[in-house]
Amino acid sequence: MSHIQVGYDPVKGVLDPYNRCHRAADTSSSSSSTSTEQDEEDHLQYNQSKSIPTLFVDLPLGATEDRVLGSIDFSSTLKNGGKPIFSPGLLASANRGILYIDEVNLLSAHLVDVILDAAAMGVNTVQREGMMKVHPAKFMLIGTMNPEEGELRPQLLDRFGLMVDVAAPTDVEERCEVVRQRMQYERHPIEFGAAWADAEKDLTEQIKAAQERLPNVILNDELLLLISKICTEFKVGSLRADLTMYKAACALAAYRGRLEVVPEDVKDVTEWVLAHRRRRQPFESPMDGPSMDDLLDELMNSLPENSNNQSEGDHDEPNQQNGEDNKSMTEGSSNNNGKDDATTEDETSPDDNGQSSQQNEQNTNNDDGNGSNNDDQMQTFTASKPSQIKQLRLNQKQSGQTGSGRRNSTSNSQQKTRYIRSAPTDKAVDLALDATLRAAASNGLSDDGQPIIHPENYRKKVYNSTTDTLILFVVDASGSMSARKRMETVKGAVISLLMDAYQQRDKVGVIAFRGTKAEVLLEPTRSVELAEKQLQRLPTGGRTPLAHALSLTSDMIHRLQRHEPDQALLLIVLSDGKANVALPTTDSNSTDVDVGDAWKQTEQMAAQLGQLDVPTLLLDTDSGHVRVGRGKELSHLLRADYLLLEDMTADGLVHTIRHSAG
Numbered sequence: 001m002s003h004i005q006v007g008y009d010p011v012k013g014v015l016d017p018y019n020r021c022h023r024a025a026d027t028s029s030s031s032s033s034t035s036t037e038q039d040e041e042d043h044l045q046y047n048q049s050k051s052i053p054t055l056f057v058d059l060p061l062g063a064t065e066d067r068v069l070g071s072i073d074f075s076s077t078l079k080n081g082g083k084p085i086f087s088p089g090l091l092a093s094a095n096r097g098i099l100y101i102d103e104v105n106l107l108s109a110h111l112v113d114v115i116l117d118a119a120a121m122g123v124n125t126v127q128r129e130g131m132m133k134v135h136p137a138k139f140m141l142i143g144t145m146n147p148e149e150g151e152l153r154p155q156l157l158d159r160f161g162l163m164v165d166v167a168a169p170t171d172v173e174e175r176c177e178v179v180r181q182r183m184q185y186e187r188h189p190i191e192f193g194a195a196w197a198d199a200e201k202d203l204t205e206q207i208k209a210a211q212e213r214l215p216n217v218i219l220n221d222e223l224l225l226l227i228s229k230i231c232t233e234f235k236v237g238s239l240r241a242d243l244t245m246y247k248a249a250c251a252l253a254a255y256r257g258r259l260e261v262v263p264e265d266v267k268d269v270t271e272w273v274l275a276h277r278r279r280r281q282p283f284e285s286p287m288d289g290p291s292m293d294d295l296l297d298e299l300m301n302s303l304p305e306n307s308n309n310q311s312e313g314d315h316d317e318p319n320q321q322n323g324e325d326n327k328s329m330t331e332g333s334s335n336n337n338g339k340d341d342a343t344t345e346d347e348t349s350p351d352d353n354g355q356s357s358q359q360n361e362q363n364t365n366n367d368d369g370n371g372s373n374n375d376d377q378m379q380t381f382t383a384s385k386p387s388q389i390k391q392l393r394l395n396q397k398q399s400g401q402t403g404s405g406r407r408n409s410t411s412n413s414q415q416k417t418r419y420i421r422s423a424p425t426d427k428a429v430d431l432a433l434d435a436t437l438r439a440a441a442s443n444g445l446s447d448d449g450q451p452i453i454h455p456e457n458y459r460k461k462v463y464n465s466t467t468d469t470l471i472l473f474v475v476d477a478s479g480s481m482s483a484r485k486r487m488e489t490v491k492g493a494v495i496s497l498l499m500d501a502y503q504q505r506d507k508v509g510v511i512a513f514r515g516t517k518a519e520v521l522l523e524p525t526r527s528v529e530l531a532e533k534q535l536q537r538l539p540t541g542g543r544t545p546l547a548h549a550l551s552l553t554s555d556m557i558h559r560l561q562r563h564e565p566d567q568a569l570l571l572i573v574l575s576d577g578k579a580n581v582a583l584p585t586t587d588s589n590s591t592d593v594d595v596g597d598a599w600k601q602t603e604q605m606a607a608q609l610g611q612l613d614v615p616t617l618l619l620d621t622d623s624g625h626v627r628v629g630r631g632k633e634l635s636h637l638l639r640a641d642y643l644l645l646e647d648m649t650a651d652g653l654v655h656t657i658r659h660s661a662g
Contacts, residue, residue: 002053002054002204002207002208003051003052003053003054004019004051004052004053004054004055004096004097005021005049005050005051006019006020006021006046006049006050006051006052006096007020007021007046007047007048007049007050008046008048008049008050009045009046009047009048010047010048011045015046015050015052016046017088017092017093018088018092018095018135018136019055019092019093019095019096019097020046020095020096020136021049054096054097054098055093055094055095055096055097055098056097056098056100057090057093057094057097057098057099057100057139058100058101058102059090059094059099059100059101059107059111059115060102061101061102061103061106061107061108063090063111064420064421065110065111065114065420065421066089066421066422066434066435066438067089067090068089068090068091068111068114068115069089069091069114069124069126070086070087070088070089070091070092070124070126070133070135071086071087071089071126071128071435071438072084072085072086072087072128072131072438072439072441072442073085073086073087073441074434074437074438074441077438077441077442078441078444078445078451081444082441082442082443082444082445083442084131084441084442086126086131086133088135089124091114091115091118091124091137091139092124092135092137094137094139095135095136095137095138095139096136096138096139097139097140098139098140098141098142099115099139099140099141099142100142100143101141101142101143101144102143102144103144103145103146103149104143104144104145104152104156105145105146105147105149105152106145106149108420110420110421112156115141115156116156116159118137118139119139119141119159121137122136122137122138123135123136123137124136124137131442141159141160143160148502148503149503157276157277158238158240158277160276161240161244161247161248161273162244162248162269162272162273163272163275163276164272164275165275206255207255209257210251210254210255210257211254213254213257213259214250214251214254216259217250217251217253217254217258217259217260217261218259218260218261219246219249219250219253219260219261220260220261223249223261223262223263223266224246226263226266226299226300227242227245227246227249227266228242229299230245230266230270230274230296230299231245231274233295233299234274234277234278234295236274236277238277241273241274241277244273245266245269245270245273248269248272248273249261249265249266249269252265252268252269253265263300266300267296267300270296420462420463421462422434422435422436422459422460422461422462423459423460423462424456424458424459424460425458425459425460426455426458427458427460428455428458429460430460430461431458431459431460431461432459432460432461435459436453436457436458436459437451437453439457439458439459440452440453440454440457443457467568468505468506468507468567468568469504469506469507469568469569469570470506470507470508470509470524470560470567470568470569470570471497471501471506471507471508471509471570471571471572472508472509472510472511472524472553472556472557472569472570472571472572473494473497473508473509473510473511473531473572473574474511474512474513474549474550474553474571474572474573474574474575475490475494475510475511475512475513475521475535475538475574475575476490476513476514476544476546476549476574476575476576476621477512477513477514477538477539477540477541478513478514478515478540478541478542478543478544478545478578479514479540479541479542479543479544480544480576480578481540481576481621486621486623487540489621489645490574490621490645491535491536491538493574493619493645493648494535494574495532495535496648497572498528498531498532498535499528501528502528502529506528506570507524507525507526508522508524508525508526508528508531509522509523509524509525509531509556510522510531510534510535511549511552511553511556512538513544513545513546513548513549513552514539514540514541514542514543514544514545515541515542515543515545516542516543516545516581516584517545517548517581517584518545518548518549518551518552519552520552520556521534521535521538522534524560543580543581544575544578544579544580544581545579545581546575546577546578546579546581546598546602547579547581547582547583547598547601547602547604547605548581548583548584549575550602550605550606550608550609551583551605553571553609554605554608554609554612557569557571557609557612557614558612561612569614569615570614570615570616570617571609571614571615571616571617571640572616572617572619573616573617573618573619573634573638573640574619574621574645575618575620575621575631575634576620576621576622576630576631577602577620577622577630577631577633577634578622578630579598579599579601579602579630580598581598582596582597582598582601583601583605599630602634603633603637606634606637606638607637609638610637610638610639610640616638616639616640616641617640617641617643618631618634618635618638618640618641618642618643619643619644619645619648620632620635620642620643620644620645621645622644623645623646
């Protein structure tokens with residue numbers, strides 16, 4: 001285990017709480033530009049050095065902002081006559097050590113901001129309760145996460161230089177050996193540790209030798225060019241990837257006992273550097289490893305040609321072509337789908353004043369209305385590759401019970417969850433006692449020994465309170481969706497929405513309609529993966545019973561509101577609005593429904609559904625040069641937000657769904 005030298009006060013027998021070296025050993029450990037006279041005095045009292053193991057600080061997900069940043073030491077401040085005394089937080093404890101975060105992707109946003117600031121600046125600045133404190137906070141950040149549980153913010157994700165996948169071994173004998181050694185450790189932990197002591201000692205010595213060798217390791221310009229090519233080919237936006245790959249290759253060469261980096265070192269660290277920068281989605285298969293290896297081999301093979309030949313034109317062209325081919329392989333099926341769609345679009349594009357497109361649309365409608373024969377002709381389309389979509393938010397706080405969902409905050413103040421921080425307030429209601437006392441500590445004590453608290457010292461509790469959301473998908477699977485392979489795009493969009501629902505801890509339900517009726521494909525469930533499987537198997541074809549789908553949706557919402565009146569709901573309808581099937585007789589007995597007129601019934605069902613005051617988003621799947629425009633009419637009747645399906649895919653944007661007016 002590695003050690004660090006930390007300042008030590010022999011009089012009090014305590015270590016420097018900021019893990020700084022004592023002044024004689026490191027005169028630069030406290031910057032004069034950010035240190036106060038009190039800081040200098042505090043630092044000088046640790047005039048001896050003591051060796052301690054490298055600090056390993058665990059930052060729990062439930063930590064408050066005060067615990068992470070540090071705050072006023074209430075007891076010491078009172079004893080000091082009200083003069084503020086700072087109590088260091090976890091960032092101070094992690095200085096010159098390791099900061100470890102388990103399930104880092106679940107960390108609260110306010111703590112992420114704090115860590116980002118400290119990681120970028122190397123110092124932590126605290127300004128609160130009339131006190132300012134700046135202290136060093138240089139740490140190595142290590143985190144674990146399950147990518148399926150949600151993504152990290154891009155800023156924090158890029159702070160992690162390397163990533164490795166941890167998976168159970170697939171070899172049977174290896175798995176048995178892992179279990180065997182684990183059981184030995186649980187039964188005889190001391191003996192187990194002793195058995196591995198020599199191996200750990202050898203590894204420690206190897207690492208120490210590599211650390212001494214590292215400053216002398218050389219990476220030549222040809223390999224630097226290779227690093228930049230790799231990052232460019234894999235479309236990595238941040239230069240931090242290039243820097244990390246450079247440093248990691250040097251470190252690996254030093255570990256392997258060499259003073260010069262070779263191409264194999266660069267290739268080996270590439271997977272660690274780029275793994276988290278080439279994102280995988282929850283329902284996607286693992287990254288295509290062979291394609292990545294092929295492209296790396298291609299780039300490495302081109303290196304000698306580029307470095308040994310002055311005339312690069314004749315040699316580079318084949319390599320660039322091959323690189324483009326492999327680049328297309330790494331981008332997956334999305335480009336292929338896009339190319340197919342473009343080809344199909346070109347084949348059906350209008351040559352004479354839109355006649356081809358109109359004829360295609362007319363043929364589709366005629367097929368849909370051709371009777372039961374076409375209702376039996378079903379196709380199953382594979383979803384296009386999911387893309388990044390707009391994040392959906394509701395513009396009003398929900399009144400439901402607090403839960404594990406992340407999408408929407410709750411307006412129910414009686415439902416308290418985790419206390420995450422404090423904020424100033426002028427009302428003595430639900431006060432954060434700890435924060436209030438710290439704010440009042442500088443006032444000192446009254447004559448009878450009680451703390452003096454003024455109204456400006458009041459601090460209220462701020463809670464992290466969210467509610468579960470049920471997203472109900474209503475998906476058009478009629479024959480019109482097969483035109484121009486529309487259903488592939490629709491399925492891809494829904495799977496993207498399901499990914500978002502999974503990461504936001506939402507419940508989902510799916511209603512599909514095609515042929516002569518609508519059906520509940522999946523009752524409300526938390527198994528988003530099951531919804532994805534049902535959607536992939538959903539056939540397409542037949543006519544468009546939109547009125548029945550809206551009627552079935554209305555019935556389900558009524559049922560949900562009876563059993564779970566506080567359940568937050570979000571309705572997402574994906575359709576082109578081209579209804580051509582009337583309601584079954586049992587559903588059209590009401591005198592308010594026009595019997596036999598499919599669109600009139602659809603209008604009436606949509607208006608009734610709009611009266612339920614459920615936030616709704618209509619994604620119009622109509623495409624092509626000529627659009628009927630039924631989707632827009634339908635959104636007005638539903639009192640829904642309206643988006644074209646292609647407008648749903650927008651990187652880094654949030655779409656806020658307005659609450660339908662009652």
